[in-house]
Amino acid sequence: MYSIDLNSDMGESFGAYKLGGDEEIIKYVTTANVACGWHAGDPMVMDKVVKAAKERGVMVGAHPGYPDLMGFGRRKMVLSFQEVKNYVRYQIGALAAFTQSYGMKLQHVAPHGAMGNQCQYDEEISTAICEAICEYDKDLIVYYCAGAVLGEIAESKGLRTASEIFADRAYMDDLSLVPRKMEGSMITDEEVAIQRCVRMIKEGKVTSINGKDLDIKGDTLCVHGDGPKALAFVQRIRETFEKEGIEIRHL
Numbered sequence: 001m002y003s004i005d006l007n008s009d010m011g012e013s014f015g016a017y018k019l020g021g022d023e024e025i026i027k028y029v030t031t032a033n034v035a036c037g038w039h040a041g042d043p044m045v046m047d048k049v050v051k052a053a054k055e056r057g058v059m060v061g062a063h064p065g066y067p068d069l070m071g072f073g074r075r076k077m078v079l080s081f082q083e084v085k086n087y088v089r090y091q092i093g094a095l096a097a098f099t100q101s102y103g104m105k106l107q108h109v110a111p112h113g114a115m116g117n118q119c120q121y122d123e124e125i126s127t128a129i130c131e132a133i134c135e136y137d138k139d140l141i142v143y144y145c146a147g148a149v150l151g152e153i154a155e156s157k158g159l160r161t162a163s164e165i166f167a168d169r170a171y172m173d174d175l176s177l178v179p180r181k182m183e184g185s186m187i188t189d190e191e192v193a194i195q196r197c198v199r200m201i202k203e204g205k206v207t208s209i210n211g212k213d214l215d216i217k218g219d220t221l222c223v224h225g226d227g228p229k230a231l232a233f234v235q236r237i238r239e240t241f242e243k244e245g246i247e248i249r250h251l
Helices: 043-056 081-101 113-118 123-136 149-156 190-203 230-244
Strands: 002-010 031-035 059-063 141-145 160-166 205-207 213-215 220-223 246-248
Touching: 002 059, 002 190, 002 230, 031 043, 043 059, 043 081, 059 081, 081 123, 113 123, 123 141, 123 149, 141 149, 149 160, 160 190, 190 205, 190 220, 190 230, 190 246, 220 230, 230 246
Parallel strands: 002 031, 002 220, 002 246, 031 059, 141 160, 160 220
Antiparallel strands: 205 213
């Protein structure tokens, strides 16, 4: 029997600006990565998403990013070790206030955007994130992009980890995500995306953007909530996985 956690990035609206279809997507996923107000989100949005997650039995994790609302956390920033550590700790604490008020326990931490991408190889940033998590709650699971050094560092510190694979993103030959500015970085064809997901879960394989077959491990599958086909993707994933004998359940 195959199984996978299905997550989506949520709570990325801000003030008067609406992004993503949280209200519908949350009906299909098992886990929500909730923006903590720095790359996106605000206290009203955080409250709304956590409340909806509670009502539907969806697990909640923090989705901390760089303090870059205008760039949606997708631009690299040069920060000190202590800055990264404290920025992550601050954002985890902010979201935990909402989960606690609804009688929920924060399940995991999934670094967002440029911060998450840098965790592929950057040991200093990865260590800073892990230290922030260790000092707050060692029970939190660290979501890391498949193949990222963040996973190794988290495990070395005794943290639980979950290797994250992506339904709607293409991979480079080294398992890093194809930069969004490159053509073909996003997979928009539903059929292609779903079949890639099934293969990653059942065979532990994915084809890179250059046609190379790569080994990949997936504990949790992410659909970006801000994608134009996000809702269609999670709906089709549910339908297809049932036929393929893949159980969708949170960690």
